[in-house]
Amino acid sequence: MGAGIAYAFLAAGSRVTVIEATGEAASAARARLAASVTTASERGHLDRDPAELLARVEVSDDPSALEGCELVVEAVPESPALKAGVLAAIEAAAPDAWIGTNTSSLSIDDLAGSLARPERLVGLHFFNPVPASALVEIVVGGKTDPALVERARTWVGGLGKTAVSVTDSPGFASSRLGVMLALEAMRMVEEGVASAGDVDTAMELGYRHPMGPLRTTDLVGLDVRLAIAEYLEERLGPRFAPPRILRDKVAAGDLGKKTGRGFFSW
8 A cells, every 4th residue: 555655646746755664675665666657657657757757756764754745644554553653753753744644444533642733644545556546535533634634635636536525433434334345245155145256246237336345355455354344343333243254264364365365366
């Protein structure tokens, strides 16, 4: 997700700084960005010279490189403690920056509790794969500066994407609805109502979903879906309880596309 977000801003004409936890991870991130730029250019998706784009990227493992940035988007895994720590480090390194958190379900107000200036935090929920997705969900916390919300709309529009704004609440709009549909699809497979392929086909052809809920789960990652479901169950009640089939697949390491197997083989 981080590499995808970086690429989206880079392709839109921004200067981009990418911060990774280690030098090795930073080198890998630079390679991923270079590969994305090269592939996009070969497919005719870029109107800029790839070398010129990559010249506007700085990749580092030193957070002080963020100093002077207008916007910093955090894109670490969905762990409240991890995100809170990273957000605090961003604020310390770039105190004048606006901050976006790429969370798909965690409370913006809870995450803002780690900041001295919580009004400078907004949720920017990007979708995977970022370059091909058309939507960014702007999540407005109780203390989010209204001027930041307007800036966020401008940034999203500059990326060629559509923004929807939602008030901070568990799962926001997209994850809350998407996870509920996916969990019911999993229960249907678990109960033998239909195969994973047939459940997805029913939603793709019957309701014109571009991708079925189980293939989407594979793309997102079963471990990610499980963590979100557990969080929503805690906040909203048992209707979001993860089914046994999801827990079993995660325990077996079948996490979806990233491991080669989930509800489908990749």
